[in-house]
Amino acid sequence: MNAYVRFSEDLEVEQPDEDAKIRDIVELLAATNRATFESVRHAKRDTHAKGQGFVKGTLTVVDDLPPELAQSLFAGPGRYPVVIRLATEPGAMLDDRQPAARGLAMKVFGVPGDKMAGDGRTTHDFLFNNCPILPLAEVTTYREIQALRAHYVDDPDGLADAIAARDDAELQTLFERLPNIHLLGNAYYSQSAFRYGDYVVKYGLFPNTDAQRALAEREIDADDPPGVLTEWLRDYLAAAEAGFDFRVQLQTDPRTMPIEDASVDWDQRASPYRTVARLHIPAQDPFTPERRVYSEDILSFDPWAGRADLRPLGSINRVRAKAYRASSTFRHRMNARAEHEPEHIDEIPD
Ligand code: HEM
Structure with a gap:
């Protein structure tokens, strides 16, 4: 049996000049966001600027999980309403x-337990x-990389050349080679590590219906319209439901x-992703004007x-502790919208 690493506060290692680098990253992100603001005169998120759809669903914890998986939110039976914003990553x-x-x-x-935000x-x-x-x-x-993005904010070719000149160019261009498919055909990952009660995990969402898995076969091509991802999502959810397994590694x-x-x-051979909950997304319209405005201008997410x-x-997560707040504060200020954390799914418009 595998020995699972037990969480302790000293697992993390501060990086050289970490605080200064975090300050620089947050400022560089803000600078590129201010440039986006100037082009559209509406404040967007620093990253994930283009919302593609906004759906409601339910997350249900799997029964009788073994002790190493029955942790934190997943420690016992639970059925939670959720809202989901799907987006395209760049700013x-x-x-x-x-x-x-x-x-x-x-x-x-409706999540019980002590929270990091301390705001109730x-x-x-x-x-x-x-x-x-x-x-x-x-x-x-x-x-x-963020310094290059800020420097070449109006010059995509210049940015591509600067990244191509790096030793890790293959790695840094990975997102450009991801299959460009229906949003419900993708698996989604935390990419980074998280505490999971007594243990440490990465987590992911994996499509769990045959219909969704079949969506991965069809890549977007030049004949599709520029807003094809939202169009496909609306078409699919007009008639069908979707589901994902929530798994931890x-x-x-x-x-x-x-x-x-x-x-x-x-x-994944050393430690496979294992299902701890199931996400159900019923048929619905993910892009009504009310939902679009609420998800783009009012709502925030924060890890x-x-x-x-x-x-x-x-450290990639420690920088997020500053970056999400700064981005959300700028967006709400510039769009003259009060920040508001919803308490109940009924607050989310249809
Ligand atoms: C580690 C893996 C990461 C994942 C999986 C991730 C995922 C996401 C997602 C899905 C959103 C969209 C949230 C929404 O719909 O409102 C988002 C937003 C954002 N991300 Fe990340 N992200 C990651 C790392 C980072 C890092 C390292 C930074 C920067 C230091 C960052 C900065 C941001 C910012 C500023 C926003 C916009 C927040 C707002 O204005 O509300 N992310 N991220």
């Missing part, structure tokens, strides 16, 4: 025909992208499964606001 409003990482942010309602919220946010790893890896690499070896380098894919015993780990 610019890309054409859907351009391959890019797709994000899935899920807010779970009853929600927990899980954030995913459709790639098992994050090429940005840690704060040193991220700072370098327990850390079993701190050396080959590092917390401080999110570009390392943890070996550092939910349950303390599911907290993010590693």
